[in-house]
Amino acid sequence: xxxxxxxxxxxxxxxxxGVDTMFGLPGGQLDHLFDSIYRSDGRIKILHSRHEQGAAYxxxxxxxxxxxxxxxxxxxxxxxxxxxxxxxTAWACNSPVLAISxxxxxxxxxxxxxxxxxxxxxxxxxxHLTKWAARIERxxxxxxxxxxxxxxxxxxxxxxxxxxxxxxxxxEKAAIDAASAAVGLAAPAVDPDQIRAAAELLASAKKPMxxxxxxVLDAGVSLKAVADRLQAPVxxxxxxxxxxxxxxxxxxxIPAGHHLWGETDAVLAVGTRLKMPLTMWGKDEALKLVxxxxxxxxxxxxxxAEVSILGDADAVLTALxxxxxxxxxxxxxxxxxxxxxxxxxxxxxxxxxxxQMAYLDVIREVMPxxxxxxxxxTQIGFVSWSGFPVYEPRHFVSxxxxxxxxxxxxxxxxxxxxxxxxPVVAISGDGGYLFNIQELATAVKYQLNLVSIVFNDNxxxxxxxxxxxxxxxxxxxxxxxxxxxxxxxDSFGASxxxxxxxxxxxxxxxxxxxxxxxxxxxxxxxxxxxxxWRYIIMEQNRQAICA
Numbered sequence: 001x002x003x004x005x006x007x008x009x010x011x012x013x014x015x016x017x018g019v020d021t022m023f024g025l026p027g028g029q030l031d032h033l034f035d036s037i038y039r040s041d042g043r044i045k046i047l048h049s050r051h052e053q054g055a056a057y058x059x060x061x062x063x064x065x066x067x068x069x070x071x072x073x074x075x076x077x078x079x080x081x082x083x084x085x086x087x088x089t090a091w092a093c094n095s096p097v098l099a100i101s102x103x104x105x106x107x108x109x110x111x112x113x114x115x116x117x118x119x120x121x122x123x124x125x126x127x128h129l130t131k132w133a134a135r136i137e138r139x140x141x142x143x144x145x146x147x148x149x150x151x152x153x154x155x156x157x158x159x160x161x162x163x164x165x166x167x168x169x170x171x172e173k174a175a176i177d178a179a180s181a182a183v184g185l186a187a188p189a190v191d192p193d194q195i196r197a198a199a200e201l202l203a204s205a206k207k208p209m210x211x212x213x214x215x216v217l218d219a220g221v222s223l224k225a226v227a228d229r230l231q232a233p234v235x236x237x238x239x240x241x242x243x244x245x246x247x248x249x250x251x252x253x254i255p256a257g258h259h260l261w262g263e264t265d266a267v268l269a270v271g272t273r274l275k276m277p278l279t280m281w282g283k284d285e286a287l288k289l290v291x292x293x294x295x296x297x298x299x300x301x302x303x304x305a306e307v308s309i310l311g312d313a314d315a316v317l318t319a320l321x322x323x324x325x326x327x328x329x330x331x332x333x334x335x336x337x338x339x340x341x342x343x344x345x346x347x348x349x350x351x352x353x354x355x356q357m358a359y360l361d362v363i364r365e366v367m368p369x370x371x372x373x374x375x376x377x378t379q380i381g382f383v384s385w386s387g388f389p390v391y392e393p394r395h396f397v398s399x400x401x402x403x404x405x406x407x408x409x410x411x412x413x414x415x416x417x418x419x420x421x422x423p424v425v426a427i428s429g430d431g432g433y434l435f436n437i438q439e440l441a442t443a444v445k446y447q448l449n450l451v452s453i454v455f456n457d458n459x460x461x462x463x464x465x466x467x468x469x470x471x472x473x474x475x476x477x478x479x480x481x482x483x484x485x486x487x488x489x490d491s492f493g494a495s496x497x498x499x500x501x502x503x504x505x506x507x508x509x510x511x512x513x514x515x516x517x518x519x520x521x522x523x524x525x526x527x528x529x530x531x532x533w534r535y536i537i538m539e540q541n542r543q544a545i546c547a
Contacts, residue, residue: 029102061414216272282542406435
């Protein structure tokens with residue numbers, strides 16, 4: 001044991017568990033923690049944001065594109081509450097984010113006295129937004145609680161966790177055991193009977209299909225082996241993009257997947273909620289379903305599958321690939337069929353959402369294959385789910401169903417921190433961009449390489465379109481008064497440019513990628529872009545809908 005402070009014990013636990021980067025914003029209840037970081041001899045690098053939400057989104061972006069824990073630290077009460085949009089995004093995206101929160105003095109917690117940043121039952125509140133949360137009330141408990149935090153991050157379905165420590169415990173010295181590294185708990189053993197049942201069902205199918213989500217991010221090789229043997233097209237909505245490269249003929253986007261769903265007789269769904277197909281497209285007796293998931297609640301949500309396999313995606317898919325070899329040779333290639341479908345869908349998208357596709361085509365053409373793309377809740381972002389090819393896992397970042405407007409810029413800074421040698425592009429609408437505009441100061445301070453593209457039409461476009469279509473054009477609160485984004489970015493010290501066409505963006509992007517530090521490009525949009533919803537909300541094409 002060594003006599004160290006509670007804050008020192010937290011830092012030691014982070015280091016022993018492989019954390020070398022944190023995001024945060026200092027304040028009274030974190031003084032001892034930030035001093036401990038200062039004294040950590042460079043073992044922990046910390047980037048301080050200009051708003052707590054920004055710090056949490058940076059941790060989210062870091063975690064999403066590395067698969068490692070993204071860590072942030074904030075003061076309690078309003079500081080922690082400011083991060084809850086990012087925590088909900090991490091929850092929705094199955095992201096291993098660790099929130100470290102300060103607290104008031106131990107004897108003041110839940111006293112109601114009105115201590116600085118005191119809120120009632122902070123721990124109980126945050127437990128609703130995290131997989132696991134705990135308070136460290138004695139310095140000597142730090143190694144065990146931090147060990148549990150990392151074990152939760154590395155076991156089962158990855159989701160955010162939170163640890164809080166009162167400010168006096170952070171500063172108080174105590175005899176504390178050395179920290180230990182945590183490993184994830186073993187996944188459930190693969191059931192060979194279930195594997196055989198799944199293999200028989202899929203091998204006998206005439207037109208099998210695979211649907212994947214983020215649960216397959218680390219199982220690309222085994223997934224490809226199963227897909228090749230079955231000649232099964234693989235559909236990913238957002239979080240699974242790039243696991244099967246989009247230049248592989250077996251990779252299909254959402255509208256192509258919708259077409260295939262209507263004619264398939266067996267679906268293998270791995271690490272995905274499967275919400276869109278089951279609740280919108282439908283499932284009838286002619287469609288047999290095999291579900292694979294690490295989460296026992298998710299695997300039976302919405303409807304019961306014909307075969308359900310609880311387990312790690314890679315282990316299950318590896319076993320399934322081996323079992324399928326016992327069912328004869330691989331199925332006949334569907335390359336011509338699937339490439340023809342891809343071409344038809346691509347032509348349809350260029351016809352109906354051509355303005356969005358023109359900009360996405362330019363970004364994809366200029367950005368290197370291994371670049372990172374962060375979408376946003378914007379017209380370009382919606383189309384990117386189907387219209388932006390991705391060639392590697394974790395290279396497309398989205399807020400998934402949480403749809404947290406304005407998450408993109410701050411999240412992209414976490415991505416740029418994790419991958420300083422890779423190009424990073426974040427797209428935003430003019431509405432969401434101002435949610436975290438203050439983090440341009442962070443980007444400039446740390447010279448983070450990021451190209452931030454703001455599509456400006458002076459409107460909350462989705463809202464205004466719905467007001468026009470659903471409410472007879474009664475527009476309210478959907479027109480925007482914007483700053484001059486170029487002058488604003490320049491005032492922060494970022495490089496800034498303005499264009500008004502895909503061709504001009506194409507000419508500018510190589511220069512933007514070559515410049516050090518952040519670059520902001522405002523794209524002026526003079527006419528409302530066409531609705532993207534035809535490629536998101538698609539008609540039922542099976543006889544029954546799962547409730």
